[in-house]
Amino acid sequence: KPVIAIVGRPNVGKSTIFNRIVGERISIVEDISGVTRDRIYSQAEWLGKEFNLIDTGGIDLGDEPFLDQIKYQAEIAMEEADVIIFITNSRDSVTDADENVAKILYRTKKPVLLAVNKVDNPDMRAEIFDFYTLGLGEPYPISGSHGLGIGDLLDAAIGHFPEEEEEEYDDSVIKFSLIGRPNVGKSSIINAMLGEERVIVSSVAGTTRDAIDTQFTDNEGTEFVMIDTAGMRKRGKVYESTEKYSVMRALRAIERSDVVLVVLNAEEGIREQDKKVAGYAHEAGKGVIIVVNKWDTLDKDNNTVKDFERDIRSEFAYLSYAPIVFVSAVTKQRLNKLPEIIKRVSENQRLRIQSSVLNDVILDAVAMNPTPTDKGKRLRIFYATQVAIKPPTFVVFVNDPEMMHFSYSRFLENRIRDTFVFEGTPIRILTRQRK
């Protein structure tokens, strides 16, 4: 999907505009463990065109001086985005910081749209004229808080999207990526996996953008593609300067993957960033496997595995379906299990359940735990059917979708999971009114 990046100095209203563009998507996604809180990256859509939106202002560049921060943010946008939206603020007119950002953006060949925020009513439109001096073309007057002008801006933005890229692999090829903080051992695991005697590495291709994909076949002839998070093999100064930036790289890889291996470092335990990235994989409907690396470094007793599993289950509550594997890239412990687990999860993602069988499960579930009622009215479930795979997605037709509470939907999900093997994959349950 194309990427739109928002840049601009602090307090011009970037996050308000981000939320406007993302719209209700944020609220429809369940916010468990703060996955959707203070997000800087989200999927969004305009006129049927889907894209990813990054608020570079949210990228935490640590203690860098102010001007360096906005400079890096602009550089990240230039590197990552297909279209850049540069936001300024009519109340402050053109500031030195705006000019600085503009100067950096001159260097890019990518389309830059200049938006002037806080133009809250048509009488204020005259105030945008100063902004022509930034030399970035016609300014777009917008109001993040009133939602004005955003449509025109997005029309222009999607007009600049590149031609759609074809996915370059066959559907039978299993695409996976390893994500995790720097130094958890992603590269070591990959090298060890690819170094396995029975693995045939058939090609290393520079494909989409700067990602480096590695294709290989296991001893059963299953084809895999390892999608590199790019940052792993190509590290530049900006890349290293921020962990959040590597999050964005990871998100790119997640998007192209069927299965995501969330790599944790056994020595360090679970960090906030691990949860964030794993949360994105979950939201994107990808298969997820939790890989605890550096297992060799721990002094273990009978409870080590159990304790670690318990921590993972409580910290990653929304990933209750994800298998956990304890490995060591150094001793190669259990590394040979990874391909078969990836394969299993990928198969589960593509599972299709017959409607008749599914409806039996739903009927049993309802008999066991009656549907909620409200003011004497009961939620009625008419039937359910699977409408998609990757991730398996079910539509439940009911008399009144409002009455399908999260807890009941979760109950149905659990019943479905108890009956069918959906290990490693999120499943989605949508509720629709029967016409």
Ligand code: GDP
């Ligand atoms: P990446 O940044 O996630 O790709 O991490 P690397 O693969 O570069 O590994 C970071 C460091 O951890 C290197 O010094 C590795 O040798 C070390 N390392 C990786 N895996 C293991 C492991 O399983 N056990 C131990 N003890 N060290 C590991």
